[in-house]
Amino acid sequence: MHGRTARRAVAIGGSMSGLFAAAFLRKIGWQVDVFERSPVELVGRGAGITTHPELLEALELSGAGTRDLGITVERRIAIDRKGHVIADKPFPQMLTSWDRLQRLLRDAVPAENYHLGCNFERAEQDGSEVVVHFTGGRRERADLLIGGDGIRSGVRAQVAPEVQPIYAGYYIWRGAPNEADLAPETLESIFPCFTFYLPERQQVIGYPIAGFDNDLRPGRRRYNFIWYRVGDAATLREMCVDENGHQHEYSVPPPLVREDLIARLHADARRELPPAFLDTLMKIERPFFTPIYDFSAPRLVFGRIILLGDAASSARPHMGFGVSKAGDDARALAEALADHDDIDRALAQYQARRVAVGDRIMMHGRKLGTHLGVDLRTDEDRAMWKMLQDYRAMMDWIAVPNFLVA
Numbered sequence: 001m002h003g004r005t006a007r008r009a010v011a012i013g014g015s016m017s018g019l020f021a022a023a024f025l026r027k028i029g030w031q032v033d034v035f036e037r038s039p040v041e042l043v044g045r046g047a048g049i050t051t052h053p054e055l056l057e058a059l060e061l062s063g064a065g066t067r068d069l070g071i072t073v074e075r076r077i078a079i080d081r082k083g084h085v086i087a088d089k090p091f092p093q094m095l096t097s098w099d100r101l102q103r104l105l106r107d108a109v110p111a112e113n114y115h116l117g118c119n120f121e122r123a124e125q126d127g128s129e130v131v132v133h134f135t136g137g138r139r140e141r142a143d144l145l146i147g148g149d150g151i152r153s154g155v156r157a158q159v160a161p162e163v164q165p166i167y168a169g170y171y172i173w174r175g176a177p178n179e180a181d182l183a184p185e186t187l188e189s190i191f192p193c194f195t196f197y198l199p200e201r202q203q204v205i206g207y208p209i210a211g212f213d214n215d216l217r218p219g220r221r222r223y224n225f226i227w228y229r230v231g232d233a234a235t236l237r238e239m240c241v242d243e244n245g246h247q248h249e250y251s252v253p254p255p256l257v258r259e260d261l262i263a264r265l266h267a268d269a270r271r272e273l274p275p276a277f278l279d280t281l282m283k284i285e286r287p288f289f290t291p292i293y294d295f296s297a298p299r300l301v302f303g304r305i306i307l308l309g310d311a312a313s314s315a316r317p318h319m320g321f322g323v324s325k326a327g328d329d330a331r332a333l334a335e336a337l338a339d340h341d342d343i344d345r346a347l348a349q350y351q352a353r354r355v356a357v358g359d360r361i362m363m364h365g366r367k368l369g370t371h372l373g374v375d376l377r378t379d380e381d382r383a384m385w386k387m388l389q390d391y392r393a394m395m396d397w398i399a400v401p402n403f404l405v406a
Contacts, residue, residue, distance in 0.1 A: 006031065007343070009144040010132050012120045012155050014042060016323045017148030017309025019105035020330035022113065023062035028338045033140065034109060035132075037149075039117035042102060047176045048209040048224025049101065050320030050399040051094040058327025059101075064108040068216065070096030071208050078196040078391040083189060083274040089395050093194065095224070097176075097209040101323060120154045123305060130304045143343060145305045146333075148326070151293060152250065153311035159302040165250075165293035168316055168366075169374035170230045171239070172292065173265055175284030176209060176222040182283055186276040191223055196398070197274055198391045201373050203228040204277050205398070225280045228292075230372055236291055254288035262287060292316050292369070296362040301351045304343070308333065313358030316365035320399040325361060329354055360404065368397055 007030050011018040014036025022032040036042065051070065059066050072094050078087040106114065119135040123145050130145040147155025151165055182191065190206060197204040204227050211220040231239070240248040242256035252258075269281050281287065296313035300306055309326035333350045340346040370381050371388040387393050397403075 007143040008032070008141075009146055010035065010130070010140050010142040011146040011148050012132075013147070013149030013153075013309075013311070014038070014114065014116070015148075015150065016101060016105065017150070017311065017326040017330070018146065019102070019109055020058065020062060020327045021146045021148055021308055021333065023064055023105060023108040024330045024334035025337070026109070027061075027063060028334050030337070031113075032109075033113045033115060033142075035115045035118040035120065035134065035140075037117070037119040041116070043099060047098060047174055047222075048207060048226075049096050049098055049323055050207075051096055052321060052324045052401045054321075054328050055324035056094075058324070058331055059104065061331060062105075062108060062327070064104040067104075068100070068214060069104075070094050070100060070210060071216065071221065073192065073194050073207060075192075076194045076196070076395050077190070078198065078395060079190070079274050079276070080197075081199070081272075081274055083276055087392055087395060089392075091194065091395075093399075093401070095194070095207050095209055097214075097222075097224075099212075100210055100214045103214065120149065122158055123155070125303050125305065127303065143304065144347075147305065147307045147311045148309050149311055151295075151310045151314045153307065155305065156297065156307055156311050159305055160297060160299065160307075163295060163297045165295045165314060167233060167236065168292040168294060168369055169232065170228055170292055170369070170372050171236065172290045172317070173227040173229065173281075173287050174225060174290060175281070175287040176224050177280055177283035177285070178211065179208070179221040179223060180219050182223065183276075183279045186223075186279045190276045190280075194399075195277075196391060196394060197277055198371075198394055199272065201230050202272075203371065203394075203398075204273065206277065206280060223280055225277070225284060225287075227281070228372060230374055239289065240291075250293075251289070251291050254286065257286070257288050261289075294362050294365055296355075296359040298355065299351065300355055300358075301347045304347075306333070306347060306350065312354065313362055315362045316369050318365055318368035318398055319361070319403060321361060321403075325358070328357070357404075364403060 009032045011021045011034045018034045022034050025032045076089045076091040121133045124131045132140045194207045209224045242252045308329045336346040336349040370385040
C-alpha cells in the first residue's frame, strides 16, 4: 500500500488495537501518535493467545513480523476428573502471549510516537479535523481519531454512549504459572498439549506459552490456565468488591482481587479439578478473574472519529480471535484510506466492511458460549448446547483457525 498524502491520526489506546492502527497507517504514509492512559509500559497485562491465519498475516503486513512468536503444540487432548486422557486429536497450532504481541507491535511504532500517561477526555470536530483533549490540558489536532481503547472505550462512550457491553453470565479465573514450578506429573501429562477438562457448565483449558521476556527455552516457559465458571449478575457484583472494599462496576484490577475469593477458588479447585489442573492453579502466584461480555456496535464511523478492535465490537474469548480482529480492523482501515483520497469515502468503506464482520464474530462467540448452559433462548441455542456437551465437539470448535470461512 502506498500513501498519497501526509495526514495525521491520533490513536487512543496503547494496546493491540492502537498499535496495529499505528503500524498499518504508517505503512501508507500517515503520521500516527498513540496515546495510552497508563503511566507505565503495558507489560504482563495478559496471558495466552491462540493464533489464527488472520493474525499472522496482519503481523507480517503491518511490519511487526512474527519472529519468535510463540510455541507450537501438536495435539489437543481432553481429560476426565482423574486426569485420564479421554480424547486425543492431532491439531498443530501456534500459541503466543499478550506480552510477545505487545513487544512486536511496539517495535513497529517509533518510541517518539507512543505516549504514556495520557488520559483521553473528549474530542471535538468540525468536519475535517479533530481536536483531542487529554486530562491536564494537552490537546492534539488530527485528521482522524481512532478509538482503539478496548471494551470500555472512552471514545465510544462519547460518540455512542448507548452501546454497552452485555454480561454473558459467566467469567474466567486465569493465570500463567511458571513451567519450572509445576509438578513433574503436570509437565508430562498436560503441559505439551492444548488441554480441555469439561465438567458440566464449566470449561478448563490450558496450554504452554512463552516465559517472561519471551523466553521459549524449556524450563523457562509458562502455562496458560483458564477456568470458565457460571455466575449471575449478583455473584459478579459481589466479586467486584476489591480488597479495599471498593465496588467496581465491571471487573477488579488483578492486584486488588480479594483474598477470600482466591481462598474460595482454591477450595473449589480441590473438590473439582483433575490433579494436573489443580497443580497448575495452585502454582499461580495471584489468580485473577475476567467477566465475559460481548457487544457489536452497529456503527463505527462518527465523522472523523472511528472505532476499532474491542472498542468497535467484542466477542467472547472462545475463539481466541480478539487480537486477530484488531489486526484485521486496522488493515481494513488502512486499505480504505489508501484506496481513496477522500477520507470520508474511505471511512464509509471501512464501516461497510467491518460492521458485519464484527457482528458475525460476536454471534459465533455466543454460539460457543452455549456450552455453559446460560441464557439458552432459542431452539438454535439449545441445539448448539446439546452438540457441545460432547467433549469431542468442543475440541473441534474452540479456538480453531478459519472459523469465519467455515
